[in-house]
Amino acid sequence: MKNESEFIGKLLSANQRDEAFKKLLDLYQKRLYWHIRKIVITHENADDVLQNTFLRVYKSLPNFQQKSTLSTWMFRIAYNESLRFLEQNKNKYYDSVEEVQQKYLNNLVSDSYFEGDEVQLKLHRVLAQLPEKERQIFQMKYYDDLKFREIAEITEIAEGTIKTLYYKSVGFIEKQMLDAELLVKN
Amino acid sequence: MDSKEKNIDKIHKKELGFDLPEDYFLKSKNQILSKVSTNKETKIIALLKHKMVWFAAAGIALIFAIAVYKQQAIPSIKNMPVLVLDTLNTDKNLNMANYSFFEEDVLIASLFVSDNNVEIFVSNAFIEDVVTDEYLDEFIVEELMNEDLF
Structure with a gap:
């Protein structure tokens, strides 16, 4: 973002904060929604988490130390809020956050805001086979268009490890898609 | 809406089959802004609540002090005026x-x-x-x- 420090200054200033926050919503609402949606799967879940994310962003703005870019900081909040949501929904029936995600994926067909066909369902199944961290890294890079350095900051994993895990997951997905005839080998 | 934003919607719908309610982002924006302003009011109430706790504590302390004083004030012949x-x-x-x-x-x-x-x-x-x-x-x-x- 051009003039990010000026914009951050407005967000931190008491009398310009509300106006700047509206602008912040316009800039990041969609990107954060889609980032969250891929983790919590359903629209209802994503809507809840998106609202919590922006509330937390608003509350935490006075503590924003500008050690990372505003974008990375917000993605990190969104990512943590999504994981917190899954953790809260784990309850007594599931042992792990992955199982909760699997439950949402299994119910995807009956979700009123899922319009995918068999091909898209197969892609979801392939992605679900990836270990949790690898899936999130792949999605952040491929769908959210984040840089490796940004993903490293968001997930608190070393950048080198992020790159390794990303290329490993790309290889896995390609193989699975070829096997499922979702891709044709050139 | 820039091309990147259009693209982000498109890729999620096309490749992952995710859909959204109509005008979702506009409605969501208004909801978030309303929650933010409610949150500000809640903070004020919370502050008042905090003060009320102190008032309640002070009240309890006062009642306790009066009770102790009254107990001591029950006269015996020795402490008559x-x-x-x-x-x-x-x-x-x-x-x-x-x-x-x-x-x-x-x-x-x-x-x-x-x-x-x-x-x-x-x-x-x-x-x-x-x-x-x-x-x-x-x-x-x-x-x-x-x-x-x-």
Whole structure:
């Protein structure tokens, strides 16, 4: 973002904060929604988490130390809020956050805001086979268009490890898609 | 809406089959802004609530202090106001001859005690009287022994 420090200054200033926050919503609402949606799967879940994310962003703005870019900081909040949501929904029936995600994926067909066909369902199944961290890294890079350095900051994993895990997951997905005839080998 | 934003919607719909309610982002933006402003108000209420806790604590402390003070304020003959004690002492001296001042002391002192505390006061006075009698008996026995010895 051009003039990010000026914009951050407005967000931190008491009398310009509300106006700047509206602008912040316009800039990041969609990107954060889609980032969250891929983790919590359903629209209802994503809507809840998106609202919590922006509330937390608003509350935490006075503590924003500008050690990372505003974008990375917000993605990190969104990512943590999504994981917190899954953790809260784990309850007594599931042992792990992955199982909760699997439950949402299994119910995807009956979700009123899922319009995918068999091909898209197969892609979801392939992605679900990836270990949790690898899936999130792949999605952040491929769908959210984040840089490796940004993903490293968001997930608190070393950048080198992020790159390794990303290329490993790309290889896995390609193989699975070829096997499922979702891709044709050139 | 720039091409990147259009693209992000498209890729999620096309590749992952994710859909959204119509005008979702506009409605969501308004909801978030309304929650943010509610949150500000809640903060003020929370601050007031915090103050109310202090008021409540102060109130409880005050009630406790009054209760302790009242308990201590239930008079015994010993801690009657000076004027009352003077009156009692005068009476005591006058009635020394017939040694019947105790009942009258209690009656006079009880006039300065509220109805609720009369029972406790009388009981305290009775205990004081028994202790005094006991002390006098011991004193008399000692006096008699001294007389016998010398």
